[in-house]
Amino acid sequence: MSVTSHDVARLAGVSQATVSRALSDHPKVSPRTKHLVREAAAQLGYVPSEAGRSLSSGRSRRVGLLVTDLDNQFYAQLIPPAHRELERYGYQLMLHTESGEDAAIADRLIAGGLAGVILATATLDSATPARLHDRSVPFVYFNRTGSFVEADATVVDPVPGHEAAVEHIVAAGHRRVAAILGPENTSTGRAREAALRNALRRHGIHLPAHLVRRGGYDTETGDRAMTELLADARPTLVFAANDVVAIGALNALRRAGAVPARDVSIIGFDDLPPARWDIIQLSSIAYDLEAMMRETARLITARLEGSTDAFHSATFSTRYVDRSTVGVLPSAGG
Amino acid sequence: MSVTSHDVARLAGVSQATVSRALSDHPKVSPRTKHLVREAAAQLGYVPSEAGRSLSSGRSRRVGLLVTDLDNQFYAQLIPPAHRELERYGYQLMLHTESGEDAAIADRLIAGGLAGVILATATLDSATPARLHDRSVPFVYFNRTGSFVEADATVVDPVPGHEAAVEHIVAAGHRRVAAILGPENTSTGRAREAALRNALRRHGIHLPAHLVRRGGYDTETGDRAMTELLADARPTLVFAANDVVAIGALNALRRAGAVPARDVSIIGFDDLPPARWDIIQLSSIAYDLEAMMRETARLITARLEGSTDAFHSATFSTRYVDRSTVGVLPSAGG
Numbered sequence: 001m002s003v004t005s006h007d008v009a010r011l012a013g014v015s016q017a018t019v020s021r022a023l024s025d026h027p028k029v030s031p032r033t034k035h036l037v038r039e040a041a042a043q044l045g046y047v048p049s050e051a052g053r054s055l056s057s058g059r060s061r062r063v064g065l066l067v068t069d070l071d072n073q074f075y076a077q078l079i080p081p082a083h084r085e086l087e088r089y090g091y092q093l094m095l096h097t098e099s100g101e102d103a104a105i106a107d108r109l110i111a112g113g114l115a116g117v118i119l120a121t122a123t124l125d126s127a128t129p130a131r132l133h134d135r136s137v138p139f140v141y142f143n144r145t146g147s148f149v150e151a152d153a154t155v156v157d158p159v160p161g162h163e164a165a166v167e168h169i170v171a172a173g174h175r176r177v178a179a180i181l182g183p184e185n186t187s188t189g190r191a192r193e194a195a196l197r198n199a200l201r202r203h204g205i206h207l208p209a210h211l212v213r214r215g216g217y218d219t220e221t222g223d224r225a226m227t228e229l230l231a232d233a234r235p236t237l238v239f240a241a242n243d244v245v246a247i248g249a250l251n252a253l254r255r256a257g258a259v260p261a262r263d264v265s266i267i268g269f270d271d272l273p274p275a276r277w278d279i280i281q282l283s284s285i286a287y288d289l290e291a292m293m294r295e296t297a298r299l300i301t302a303r304l305e306g307s308t309d310a311f312h313s314a315t316f317s318t319r320y321v322d323r324s325t326v327g328v329l330p331s332a333g334g
Numbered sequence: 335m336s337v338t339s340h341d342v343a344r345l346a347g348v349s350q351a352t353v354s355r356a357l358s359d360h361p362k363v364s365p366r367t368k369h370l371v372r373e374a375a376a377q378l379g380y381v382p383s384e385a386g387r388s389l390s391s392g393r394s395r396r397v398g399l400l401v402t403d404l405d406n407q408f409y410a411q412l413i414p415p416a417h418r419e420l421e422r423y424g425y426q427l428m429l430h431t432e433s434g435e436d437a438a439i440a441d442r443l444i445a446g447g448l449a450g451v452i453l454a455t456a457t458l459d460s461a462t463p464a465r466l467h468d469r470s471v472p473f474v475y476f477n478r479t480g481s482f483v484e485a486d487a488t489v490v491d492p493v494p495g496h497e498a499a500v501e502h503i504v505a506a507g508h509r510r511v512a513a514i515l516g517p518e519n520t521s522t523g524r525a526r527e528a529a530l531r532n533a534l535r536r537h538g539i540h541l542p543a544h545l546v547r548r549g550g551y552d553t554e555t556g557d558r559a560m561t562e563l564l565a566d567a568r569p570t571l572v573f574a575a576n577d578v579v580a581i582g583a584l585n586a587l588r589r590a591g592a593v594p595a596r597d598v599s600i601i602g603f604d605d606l607p608p609a610r611w612d613i614i615q616l617s618s619i620a621y622d623l624e625a626m627m628r629e630t631a632r633l634i635t636a637r638l639e640g641s642t643d644a645f646h647s648a649t650f651s652t653r654y655v656d657r658s659t660v661g662v663l664p665s666a667g668g
Contacts, residue, residue: 080404
């Protein structure tokens with residue numbers, strides 16, 4: 001005879017719904033009630049079945065996180081806060097990557113029986129949002145704007161960080177500035193490019209085509225682009241599309257025997273943990289990625305709990321963090 | 335009227351079981367059959383329900399990966415190959431971390447309705463294996479030996495890599511060797527310590543207590559230990575428990591104004607991607623972590639498919655990779 005949540009509820013003196021919420025560590029259940037329920041469950045040898053929970057509530061407690069590439073340090077960085085925060089709300093994180101055709105991705109997400117999806121991929125032309133919408137699978141955009149299908153979203157405003165960075169580098173004497181930009185079919189790539197060009201323009205600095213490289217958000221792009229820029233254009237400073245790209249650029253500098261800040265200055269974006277290592281000390285444009293993922297998890301769970309109607313968008317500001325990869329030119333202030 | 339897998343099977347001219355396997359991308363279904371089934375499913379607008387699949391087969395297609403800390407780069411490194419390989423076998427990866435009491439972890443894994451679990455946590459004294467065994471949840475050990483409960487396992491043999499490393503450093507003139515060792519309650523920490531001490535002993539080098547530090551597998555441990563060693567003991571070379579610890583040690587060196595190889599040499603373990611960056615170039619003891627996770631996924635899925643009876647263990651050898659953090663002393667060969 002198997003023990004049910006009804007038995008646990010009776011022993012603990014609470015409702016069956018409270019048993020389920022207490023055992024999934026729901027933040028709205030008090031520590032004392034959680035303790036009572038766990039004691040009762042332990043005493044009876046009760047183990048809740050996730051499949052049973054899913055059937056009784058009509059849907060699963062699983063939220064998908066769709067990323068482009070798990071091997072990329074930026075996407076790897078999203079997993080711990082997403083995992084922690086969803087768990088806090090009693091949901092489990094499911095990882096999904098974009099490999100394969102675009103249409104197949106939405107079908108895989110739907111087939112996975114997910115309650116909802118966090119879309120952390122970058123491409124604007126993806127059909128995934130529309131397909132999820134057609135199938136009534138709730139989703140939230142992480143770090144993406146300008147999509148055709150409306151949904152809750154968390155976004156980064158790259159303007160304040162770029163303005164502060166450009167102010168700093170102009171004061172340090174930099175005028176010959178290059179950029180390794182992100183993919184043109186991403187909202188992040190476009191938004192950062194616009195923010196950079198506008199900030200430079202206000203200081204009378206133009207970003208000519210021969211000082212611009214483009215590519216994916218990976219170290220290879222940064223490595224190749226920096227190697228080309230060193231050979232052709234010799235900028236005094238390079239804005240990298242993100243920190244992963246900046247690390248690739250630093251690798252190219254090292255191989256060329258050049259020293260960051262002294263020979264070429266570099267600024268990243270995202271302020272990932274390696275940027276703070278003493279052996280790297282990358283100047284970067286930072287925002288609170290941890291808080292942003294917390295807010296993303298909150299938005300999707302609020303949507304799943306039906307506690308919200310209107311679409312919400314949360315914007316996270318940026319700031320410039322000056323470390324050791326930006327140098328002062330002899331001409332500065334002279 | 336909802337479309338069922340029966341309808342898809344009829345249209346594609348295959349069995350219902352084949353429809354389920356084809357849509358979960360099972361490796362044993364031919365690409366042609368997968369194509370037929372997907373076409374039929376698309377034509378009918380069929381979306382398989384994971385909950386339905388789980389009920390019809392009596393268990394879920396979800397495999398848990400239990401790690402100590404997702405923020406740690408070593409554990410983050412395990413996720414992409416585990417995810418990819420499990421997906422190839424038609425299983426989904428669920429992440430679990432060790433936060434909370436030990437007993438609660440096993441209950442959470444069981445409550446999650448997992449088909450099986452990959453135990454990638456390091457502590458030997460954990461009660462999790464016994465609890466999973468009692469509940470008949472199949473599991474496999476990743477990188478752990480010497481547990482009381484028998485199960486399939488993948489392990490690393492640290493001996494060849496340490497012998498090659500010690501041979502190299504002895505030829506380079508190093509005799510005053512220090513070590514930052516991993517936790518004593520982990521099999522990896524114990525196995526690496528024994529391999530290092532034995533290899534050094536064969537060359538007449540002793541590892542005295544004042545040249546040994548211990549701690550967790552994190553950058554803070556490496557940073558603190560190297561700071562202490564620089565102040566007290568001044569070794570010419572330091573073996574770090576792994577690459578994450580070695581990066582912490584490199585950070586401490588940089589802050590002290592010391593140069594790796596020239597002032598103090600450092601050797602890591604795991605050969606993670608940052609070890610290969612030109613700006614780090616960490617000498618390390620390497621093994622094929624990617625192949626090891628592939629084999630781990632194969633072992634747990636074989637166990638779940640019931641295609642195996644005896645317990646299997648796969649051992650991955652190590653080798654020394656010499657990069658830029660090990661220097662040659664003036665006395666070497668002199």
